[in-house]
Amino acid sequence: MKLATLKLDPKQRRDGELVVVSRDLRQAVSASDIADTLQQAIERWDAVSPLLEKRYDELNSGRAVGAFVLDMPSLHSPLPRSYHWADGSAYLNHVKLVRQARGAELPESLWNDPLMYQGGGDAFLGPYDDIEAVSEEHGIDFEGEIAVITDDVPMAVTPEQAAGHIKLIMLVNDVSLRGLIPGELAKGFGFFQAKPASSFSPVCVTPDELGDAWQDGKLHLPLTVHLNGEKFGEPEAGPDMIFGFPALVAHAARTRHLGAGAIVGSGTVSNPDPDGGPGRPIADGGVGYSCLAEVRMVEKILHDEIKTPFMRFGDRVRIEMFDREGQSIFGAIDQQVVKYPSP
């Protein structure tokens, strides 16, 4: 099943309207008679999801009353806001490269103990919304990732138990301000200003929708990233994910209950070389990367010179995932960076 959230007047209906989306992403139909919003649906998932599945079947077979042609920019992130947004960093090639760029070491413990930060969930961007930034000096970067939405997860679940709480899957652009990270991490409390509002793919899907691409709580397909219309990366999301989503959700829930609608992210998708090297940019015949920080570090390693700048006002990033038949699964995140006029 595929679900999405129509944008409504943000002052009156911040959480938008729940819609069911057809498998081919061409059509949608309101589900607000079943649950007003995706947040409400996930809070009563066992009762609500069979009704949504039924409507999904009707929509795919052309029998849904009130179906309409889907206009992607009319969609918000599936959860326009969330009470819990936690982002892991399960692709250690990413961690290795960004730490190398900061001159920081990779602790051995990261192979056994997931790295995860708590993000702010109050004001996500829509998948086509501009990324407002105060200054290019902040080192504006994208991070292409995968994320899951859970129902209520009890404290201290095992990864096996956590797997059953993963209800929906989507893509993320975890916007990062690289220029603010070193100062912030030096203070010891982790990211804060360096992680402005994230955005999510217009459509989220149930695990069954992914067929055998969803295995061991990982999504075994490439993530496609374009920068200003040119392919920037298509790393495989499956093989190099050190911790699957069940382990990440269990990590998040180790000392507290997670409320329904919690979002847990994978971290930036990244593939090392088969020999453990840092991979190669598309231009050098590699699969590329899902963020600028990595390609910059690799340029330095390969050519001793950083060529790729961070994002500038007007730059555009597009993040998408296609199934084996070339069909977009989640729709695209497609965002332009713009200068924010200080209030």
Place this chain on the structure above:
Amino acid sequence: MKLATLKLDPKQRRDGELVVVSRDLRQAVSASDIADTLQQAIERWDAVSPLLEKRYDELNSGRAVGAFVLDMPSLHSPLPRSYHWADGSAYLNHVKLVRQARGAELPESLWNDPLMYQGGGDAFLGPYDDIEAVSEEHGIDFEGEIAVITDDVPMAVTPEQAAGHIKLIMLVNDVSLRGLIPGELAKGFGFFQAKPASSFSPVCVTPDELGDAWQDGKLHLPLTVHLNGEKFGEPEAGPDMIFGFPALVAHAARTRHLGAGAIVGSGTVSNPDPDGGPGRPIADGGVGYSCLAEVRMVEKILHDEIKTPFMRFGDRVRIEMFDREGQSIFGAIDQQVVKYPSP
């Protein structure tokens, strides 16, 4: 004006029911005809607050229809969950002592740049709810703090602009698992498992309710903490707060908009000695502390021996604030630590 949230069936009505509370905390009356929940009220604060103020006046003068005797344990935290929970650390004596305990230095930058971490807001505890913990080995600690609730705060506001977005004030118990902190901070991403669910005072109040105790965006009254019925601390919350709430809110909003209902905390209230020393426990004639980590460090400094253990199952902490006439302002946070039975 004083507001609170009645607990309702948590599966059906997670955000409870908004009530107006009398100044003396003895009575309450529903406000659900004005706004169902506090979250809904804060999203439309300019339109809603005059109606709530009117009901507050009626309640205080004995004219409110449907008023009932208030039973504190029937209340949840004012926001049972929040899309944004950010906690500063504006009392540097606290930062100094807990870092000393970990053998970490206090960077000079902390005098100019607020320390702040992002917390999880999906499942706050009620003020009388048990604190469930998996193990005493985690080093269970309380942290007595003050927090504010904002309406929508635009990105990059100045502290002066941020001041106008502070709509409500309350107390916090920012439960901390000291045993998990060093390992977590060593990974570089800040707190996660070390900060389980927080709880808030049963009642939140508008700034005008505090009279001249609210000055420069700080609350100039002592915070009273009892541990197992014995006074543990009553440090002054005003003078040693290095950054007032307007500066903390502006810090949180530097690179992103804050959605209405964002909570920003002060950090653990702590007073150094006039000569810059670390203060003294109540037993040694001082004003004491608002968390165990500090008293443990001071015991080590003063007596070269840590006597006070972290919280054990069955221990109880009570956090409250009284006005100059001895009247409780927010009601008490009063919580017992219990063992959580792993699922």
